[in-house]
Amino acid sequence: MLARHQDPIAAIATAPGRGAVGIVRVSGRGLAPFVQGLLGRSLQPRQAHYLPFPDAAGRSIDQGLALFFPAPHSYTGEDVLELQAHGGPVVLQLLLARCLEAAQAVLPRLRLAEPGEFTERAFLNDKLDLAQAEAIADLIDASTEAAARSAGRSLSGAFSQEIHGLRDALVHLRMLVEATLDFPEEEIDFLRKADARGQLSNLQQTLAAVMQRASQGALLREGIKVVIAGQPNAGKSSLLNALAGAELAIVTPIAGTTRDKVQQTIQIEGVPLHIIDTAGLRESADEVERIGIARAWDEITQADAVLFLHDLTRLDAPEYIAADALIASTLVQKLSESVPVIDVWNKTDAAARPAPAATAGRAAVQLSARTGQGLDALRRELLRVAGWQSAAEGVYIARARHIEALRAVDAHLMEAAAQLESTGPALDLLAEELRLAQNALNAITGEFTSDDLLGVIFSSFCIGK
Known part of the structure; x- marks a missing residue:
């Protein structure tokens, strides 16, 4: 055990900002004299005491609950004092400062806790193991x-x-x-x-x-990063909005509307999916759009899965087919074989004919981002490529x-x-x-x-x- 683990520590244990209740926590060995000096009385173990919290001059900073947990029956395995006061930031800072001040006589090594140090001491004192601490x-x-x-x-x-x-x-x-x-x-x-x-x-x-x-x-903890890729006006922003259930990305008929990535985290059966809409992939003379396209490829190369979006209403346009083929070949070059690519054929509500046969080794989904038809099939496919099997009760975080x-x-x-x-x-x-x-x-x-x-x-x- 390092020397710093021998020091008593103190910190505000509740989140920053205003709240109904705020907690100041102190942990260390032999806190009983410190408790006496701070509060002017001793405390019965594991009993809540309603009393004033005095400053150095005896004036009340606040009134609240004080609880004392003698070692080893505490969260950290050391003596622990908790002061539960009103949750104003100024009040809690005053209480913390008073704890440090009162410790000078009886607990001179008391210092501010580092991030996670209370839980680290619980681990070091065998109150929980490392997996439980995480x-x-x-x-x-x-x-x-x-x-x-x-x-x-x-x-x-x-x-x-x-x-x-x-x-x-x-x-x-x-x-x-x-x-x-x-x-x-x-x-x-x-x-x-x-x-x-x-x-x-x-x-x-x-x-x-x-x-x-x-x-x-x-998978429940980290989720997966899913990037929507394709030519301009294929419906990438509409698909993001449909999956998110909100108007996050601007949708217009003008090609190149999306210049930078738009990201939203959604959940399907409890699995977080970080969906990223990117700029349409094409040759462009516009400097700003070219930067957006370069960023789109950066996101694609870092994806856990890629939704390659196709526009069913433009399948008869030779230039569109050629551009899609170029994107497909570039994806093969830039992506690892372990990254799944899902062909998403959009605009089924307006298409004159169905999607072509699926590419070998790739999943395919037909949908309409505008009407929502086919979205459930896409959600199921995303869970499949993520590796999610079921929301079984036996799953534990890792x-x-x-x-x-x-x-x-x-x-x-x-x-x-x-x-x-x-x-x-x-x-x-x-x-x-x-x-x-x-x-x-x-x-x-x-x-x-x-x-x-x-x-x-x-x-x-x-x-x-």
């Missing part, structure tokens, strides 16, 4: 109901329990391998009699299920680092399985792969985590949490 921030930041519920499941320990189950099975398998290494003279084949292959296979199957649920949780760690575990278990299946397996290499897999699992819950990673994680929290 779930607190994810619960606060949740943009959809499904994301909030999934974050709540992670905070309750559902994800951590899955990781601990995997780890326990992995430790048991490691024990068998290490026993074989330590006692090579024994005739008993520990691995064969203990069905090491079967244990490893079961471990891989369980890991696959955990990875699937974690991937769904990561982060990119969790997914990376689980993939590392999977890779190490595959190497371990290859060693077991080989003739005359190298047990020392098998043991090393299992050890590396366990380390990757431990990194998720924080049992094996660098201080640098902790700094990155908790710095993203708000101050006071």
Whole structure:
């Protein structure tokens, strides 16, 4: 534990601005003398006391509730004092300043908390693990109901329990391998009699299920970036407005109306989709429009999925067909094969004939952005390409680092399985792969985590949490 973790800390624990109630929180070891000096009396543990909060001269700053939580039965695992006052910014700043002033005599090292430091101490004092600590921030930041519920499941320990189950099975398998290494003279084949292959296979199957649920949780947290691309007047802005259910982008018959990106986040079955409307793709002599087109290609190359919008009313125009073909070939050059492109044939309400046959390997949807016909089919297709399977209750929130760690575990278990299946397996290499897999699992819950990673994680929290 670093030296700064020994300092008592204080902060305003509620959001900036005016509110009915605001909280000032103090955490540290041995806060009882500080509480006495600050409030002029002691407090019964875990009981709310309504009393005045005096300044240094004994005048009341405010009246409110004071609660004292002695260690280890507190959020941080240390002594914690909470002052619940009226939620005016000036009142809370006065209370915080008074806490720092009153501490000079009995708690001289009291300082302002850094972002996420209360939760960091909860983690360091084993009140919660790292995955649960991250779930607190994810619960606060949740943009959809499904994301909030999934974050709540992670905070309750559902994800951590899955990781601990995997780890326990992995430790048991490691024990068998290490026993074989330590006692090579024994005739008993520990691995064969203990069905090491079967244990490893079961471990891989369980890991696959955990990875699937974690991937769904990561999707709920992050969403995907979807870029609408196509020629001018294909209906890109109309499609954005239709998906968002609001007039976000200006729609006119004039080609080149959209000069810069317009972005809106929508949700489908709780999955956030960051939809971006871009400038129409064409050759242009207008300098401003050329900049907009360049930005459009920048957005396209960073997309998780692309909606390639076609105008069904112009399928008989040779110049339109040629321009679409040029855009299609450029998409192939600029996009990774892993980025799905959905052909969206717009203006079915005004088209004289149906869309042409779907391009091999690409999904296609016909719709009318003006009437809304076909929008549900597009929403379903977006969920499919995003990888969303269902809004099952078992999904828990997860982060990119969790997914990376689980993939590392999977890779190490595959190497371990290859060693077991080989003739005359190298047990020392098998043991090393299992050890590396366990380390990757431990990194998720924080049992094996660098201080640098902790700094990155908790710095993203708000101050006071």
